[in-house]
Amino acid sequence: MTDHVTQRRQKVVRSHTGARLIFFLILAGCLLLAALFAEHLCPYDPYAQDLSIAMQVPGPDHLLGTDRYGRDMLSRVLIGGRTSIFATLILVAVVTVTGTGIGVISAWKPGPVDTVLMRISDLFLAFPSLVFALAVAGVLGGGVQNAILALALVSWPKYARLARSQTLVQKSSTYIMAARLSGSSDLQLVIRHILPNIAGPVLVTAVLDIGTMMMELAALSFLGLGVKPPMAEWGSMMSDGRSLLQSVPWMILAPGAAIFMTVMIFNLLGDTIRDYLDPKERTKG
Amino acid sequence: MRNYVFKRLLQLIPILLGITFLSFAMMRLAGGDAISYLYESRGTAVAQEIIDAKKVELGLDKPFIIQYLTWLAGMLRGDMGISYVSNKDVFQTLTSKLPATLLLTGSAIVWTLVIALPLGIISAVRHNRIVDYLIRFFSFMGNSMPNFFAALLLMYVFSIRFKILPVITSGNTLVSLILPTATLVVSMAAKYTRQVRAVVLEELNKDYVIGARARGVKGSVIVFKSVLRVSMLTILTLLALSIGSLLGGTAIVENIFMWDGVGKLAVDAISMRDYPMIQAYVVWMAIIYVLVNLVTDILYHLLDPRVRLGGDRL
Numbered sequence: 001m002t003d004h005v006t007q008r009r010q011k012v013v014r015s016h017t018g019a020r021l022i023f024f025l026i027l028a029g030c031l032l033l034a035a036l037f038a039e040h041l042c043p044y045d046p047y048a049q050d051l052s053i054a055m056q057v058p059g060p061d062h063l064l065g066t067d068r069y070g071r072d073m074l075s076r077v078l079i080g081g082r083t084s085i086f087a088t089l090i091l092v093a094v095v096t097v098t099g100t101g102i103g104v105i106s107a108w109k110p111g112p113v114d115t116v117l118m119r120i121s122d123l124f125l126a127f128p129s130l131v132f133a134l135a136v137a138g139v140l141g142g143g144v145q146n147a148i149l150a151l152a153l154v155s156w157p158k159y160a161r162l163a164r165s166q167t168l169v170q171k172s173s174t175y176i177m178a179a180r181l182s183g184s185s186d187l188q189l190v191i192r193h194i195l196p197n198i199a200g201p202v203l204v205t206a207v208l209d210i211g212t213m214m215m216e217l218a219a220l221s222f223l224g225l226g227v228k229p230p231m232a233e234w235g236s237m238m239s240d241g242r243s244l245l246q247s248v249p250w251m252i253l254a255p256g257a258a259i260f261m262t263v264m265i266f267n268l269l270g271d272t273i274r275d276y277l278d279p280k281e282r283t284k285g
Numbered sequence: 286m287r288n289y290v291f292k293r294l295l296q297l298i299p300i301l302l303g304i305t306f307l308s309f310a311m312m313r314l315a316g317g318d319a320i321s322y323l324y325e326s327r328g329t330a331v332a333q334e335i336i337d338a339k340k341v342e343l344g345l346d347k348p349f350i351i352q353y354l355t356w357l358a359g360m361l362r363g364d365m366g367i368s369y370v371s372n373k374d375v376f377q378t379l380t381s382k383l384p385a386t387l388l389l390t391g392s393a394i395v396w397t398l399v400i401a402l403p404l405g406i407i408s409a410v411r412h413n414r415i416v417d418y419l420i421r422f423f424s425f426m427g428n429s430m431p432n433f434f435a436a437l438l439l440m441y442v443f444s445i446r447f448k449i450l451p452v453i454t455s456g457n458t459l460v461s462l463i464l465p466t467a468t469l470v471v472s473m474a475a476k477y478t479r480q481v482r483a484v485v486l487e488e489l490n491k492d493y494v495i496g497a498r499a500r501g502v503k504g505s506v507i508v509f510k511s512v513l514r515v516s517m518l519t520i521l522t523l524l525a526l527s528i529g530s531l532l533g534g535t536a537i538v539e540n541i542f543m544w545d546g547v548g549k550l551a552v553d554a555i556s557m558r559d560y561p562m563i564q565a566y567v568v569w570m571a572i573i574y575v576l577v578n579l580v581t582d583i584l585y586h587l588l589d590p591r592v593r594l595g596g597d598r599l
Contacts, residue, residue, distance in 0.1 A: 046557075053510075119299075122300065123307060126303070127307075129533060131551075131572075135567045138555030138563060139312060206420075215432075218433075223552055242437065245437060260431070261493055263429040
């Protein structure tokens with residue numbers, strides 16, 4: 001039941017993880033490229049309406065069919081992917097940077113600053129996250145920026161706590177003391193030594209969160225609190241097709257499958273990065 | 286123990302004040318235009334005087350902190366204002382819808398346990414065998430599935446394709462509980478199976494298990510008598526933590542399946558900008574979440590002798 005991992009076996013596992021990492025990095029890279037060059041990949045104009053070809057079954061002309069206004073679903077899924085993927089990446093970047101910043105400051109300045117920042121993060125953690133995000137997005141009145149803001153507001157404490165605990169560990173280590181003795185200023189210490197050393201766990205958490213955040217962002221759009229129609233985005237496209245589930249199921253299936261696969265790829269990437277960076281997790285399987 | 290409970294209850298006070306303050310502040314930031322929106326949605330042009338009069342009526346002209354304290358005092362008496370839309374009492378509307386949501390949440394939790402506990406244990410015991418890979422594969426799929434997509438897929442397959450279940454039922458019946466529960470269980474069970482697996486696997490790697498094996502104790506006895514008993518606390522704690530995402534999930538699922546609970550109420554309130562209703566929803570969901578976590582923490586202390594006798598948390 002317990003597997004004692006020998007040196008040799010560990011090497012084999014590691015090389016597998018490396019190959020997996022490259023594979024998923026390439027997959028994720030393809031997704032990003034597809035999102036970036038979406039308009040060149042679209043076979044049709046994603047916003048052109050033509051009621052004469054509305055609700056067409058997927059076929060050779062329109063690989064994923066057309067929606068109720070005769071817009072090509074494949075083109076809409078591609079262009080919608082750009083909104084979904086980039087909005088999610090912006091959200092993750094914003095949360096990671098602000099959360100880590102707050103966490104590092106909090107660990108660096110013990111005392112009132114630390115206490116106040118951590119109590120505020122406690123407060124945000126007391127709310128069920130999607131409930132709070134729903135309310136914030138609702139109050140702000142929808143739109144992509146507001147949805148991002150709402151989700152950022154509920155997600156930063158996790159990063160602040162992670163960065164804080166990691167910084168506290170680094171701060172008490174001897175190399176920091178040595179750097180300080182050799183005359184580094186606080187800013188130098190944080191930028192040159194602390195940040196690179198806490199980057200690993202923060203990065204893993206961030207990549208693992210891409211999938212969740214994408215689903216939450218799409219959920220807000222689905223409820224009409226994120227991206228507004230006619231702009232194509234996976235969540236809002238699904239909300240669009242909801243009432244036509246019986247007659248035009250591909251209006252749901254195409255964007256739904258797109259979210260599902262994208263989330264899966266980013267989750268696999270996150271898991272692999274974690275395995276790659278942390279051998280302890282890997283032996284657990 | 287009594288001291289611990291008392292300390293935790295004291296710590297609850299600032300958190301509850303914070304929750305109410307934040308919810309109140311958030312709604313007030315947008316509170317002013319709610320009134321113009323209210324009149325606009327009725328399709329009539331209104332004079333500034335009428336808007337001002339309505340503001341006075343709703344107490345929106347007073348200083349912020351006074352408004353907050355008045356509202357908080359009202360809340361303690363069970364008075365959270367009147368809905369801007371239906372003109373009904375907010376607190377009463379919320380409490381009348383709460384049982385439906387609790388029923389949905391409860392049945393989701395029960396089914397999650399029924400599915401995820403055995404799967405997680407099997408997966409851990411049969412570590413790196415085919416069964417383990419299969420279970421991990423499905424839990425991974427479930428984890429990557431947005432719950433609104435799962436909801437629509439289930440609806441399509443069971444209600445439209447095979448017509449086993451009705452698309453829309455009148456009222457909250459047991460039949461209409463099936464699909465919303467299934468939707469919530471898909472993602473929750475997927476996540477939870479992984480967690481149970483990790484916890485049990487870690488426990489299985491401990492020295493006492495090796496010791497028991499060496500003495501010839503049967504595998505099933507080790508798992509059920511020792512490992513599960515020790516892991517149960519962590520497993521229950523993880524379940525309590527997932528209540529938060531479950532409460533958010535109900536908002537979407539109730540909306541799709543027309544389940545008449547607080548989640549649907551909230552989404553409707555948000556689209557109508559019914560601020561008192563949104564406020565009440567946010568505050569009460571947060572309070573429920575905080576209380577569930579508190580009870581779990583206290584139970585943890587009560588049940589785990591290591592924590593209870595050591596005084597400190599693990």
